[in-house]
Amino acid sequence: MCDTCGCNMTHANQHLLLGDGHLAHTSNGSASIEVLRGLLDANDHQAEHNRQHFAEHGVLAVNLMSSPGAGKTALLEATIDALRERYRIAVIVGDLETDNDARRLRQHGAPAIQISTGSACHLDAHMVHMALHDLDLHDLDIVFIENVGNLVCPASFDLGQHCNVTLLSSPEGDDKPQKYPVMFRAADLLLLTKSDLTPLLGDFVAQRAERCLRELANDAPVFELSSKSGAGMNHWINWLERALQLERAKIRDHIAMHGQVAGHSHG
Amino acid sequence: MHELSICQAIIAQVQAIAEEKRATAVSDIHLRIGPLSGVEALLLRNAFPFAAAGTVAAGAALHVSDMPVRIRCSQCGGEMTVPANRLLAGPMQWGGSVNV
Numbered sequence: 001m002c003d004t005c006g007c008n009m010t011h012a013n014q015h016l017l018l019g020d021g022h023l024a025h026t027s028n029g030s031a032s033i034e035v036l037r038g039l040l041d042a043n044d045h046q047a048e049h050n051r052q053h054f055a056e057h058g059v060l061a062v063n064l065m066s067s068p069g070a071g072k073t074a075l076l077e078a079t080i081d082a083l084r085e086r087y088r089i090a091v092i093v094g095d096l097e098t099d100n101d102a103r104r105l106r107q108h109g110a111p112a113i114q115i116s117t118g119s120a121c122h123l124d125a126h127m128v129h130m131a132l133h134d135l136d137l138h139d140l141d142i143v144f145i146e147n148v149g150n151l152v153c154p155a156s157f158d159l160g161q162h163c164n165v166t167l168l169s170s171p172e173g174d175d176k177p178q179k180y181p182v183m184f185r186a187a188d189l190l191l192l193t194k195s196d197l198t199p200l201l202g203d204f205v206a207q208r209a210e211r212c213l214r215e216l217a218n219d220a221p222v223f224e225l226s227s228k229s230g231a232g233m234n235h236w237i238n239w240l241e242r243a244l245q246l247e248r249a250k251i252r253d254h255i256a257m258h259g260q261v262a263g264h265s266h267g
Numbered sequence: 268m269h270e271l272s273i274c275q276a277i278i279a280q281v282q283a284i285a286e287e288k289r290a291t292a293v294s295d296i297h298l299r300i301g302p303l304s305g306v307e308a309l310l311l312r313n314a315f316p317f318a319a320a321g322t323v324a325a326g327a328a329l330h331v332s333d334m335p336v337r338i339r340c341s342q343c344g345g346e347m348t349v350p351a352n353r354l355l356a357g358p359m360q361w362g363g364s365v366n367v
Contacts, residue, residue, distance in 0.1 A: 182304070
């Protein structure tokens with residue numbers, strides 16, 4: 001125990017040190033205040049606001065995360081093509097530079113809002129909120145947020161999405177969940193992409209990737225697919241439709257109980 | 268790489284508290300960070316002076332303590348500390364279901 005790092009403050013004695021406790025103020029008048037809030041309080045607050053905004057319009061928001069080049073944009077192209085007749089889809093795309101991905105997605109008929117993050121390695125809730133001002137949610141069923149390609153930083157920032165989908169492409173290797181536990185723990189669904197390359201590689205074992213995920217105490221479903229050949233796409237499409245139904249059912253229940261989705265003011 | 272934005276978030280919280288308490292300076296900030304937060308203590312320490320410059324927290328000492336990952340078996344209630352990427356591994360027979 002020392003007097004410098006705070007380790008001398010325990011559950012038992014903290015009432016003496018906090019608030020009006022008689023040890024709360026030092027001789028020179030300084031005081032110690034325990035905050036017990038997340039470091040990303042402001043981001044989380046904004047994320048909650050975004051989530052409510054999506055809910056008010058019955059829109060499912062899906063955050064796609066992966067390393068660069070794992071096939072997020074290719075997956076979205078194939079997904080938009082598969083669902084265009086049934087659902088109205090838009091994409092918010094984050095990249096350090098260029099609007100290449102947004103242009104690719106627009107060619108498939110989906111509105112795509114590009115966020116250029118400059119040097120920022122992730123999207124945060126405020127950036128997504130800004131992008132939402134350019135998107136009319138009345139006309140939409142699903143909004144995909146294509147995060148910056150990065151297996152580290154995006155995992156720490158809630159954007160207001162309803163679910164996280166993490167992509168792991170076969171050339172990256174099946175041990176990635178073990179190496180990037182924060183990212184893979186956050187996944188509500190793991191997609192093993194570029195399955196058309198798996199036979200060529202010879203050393204990517206889907207079961208091994210799944211085992212690494214399970215060791216993170218994550219029981220999210222795992223699907224293998226290839227956006228290029230279309231193999232396995234049906235599992236992903238079914239999952240997505242079910243996620244949309246579940247979200248809408250949640251909103252209906254909420255409205256039945258409370259009359260409306262908790263309103264929010266727009267600043 | 269995202270540690271600078273986290274520092275800015277810390278400073279925003281500290282500023283709000285300092286204003287509320289009418290404090291004119293902040294001398295020490297203590298943080299507890301777990302390995303599953305995705306926040307690196309070392310990078311945070313390096314970024315902190317830049318985020319704090321010109322604020323009420325300028326010159327404050329940042330103390331970061333690393334927290335372990337603790338899991339509790341939802342069947343037997345046993346607890347243990349585990350590495351961040353092996354939440355279900357260990358000498359005990361976890362039924363595959365744990366609380367982190």
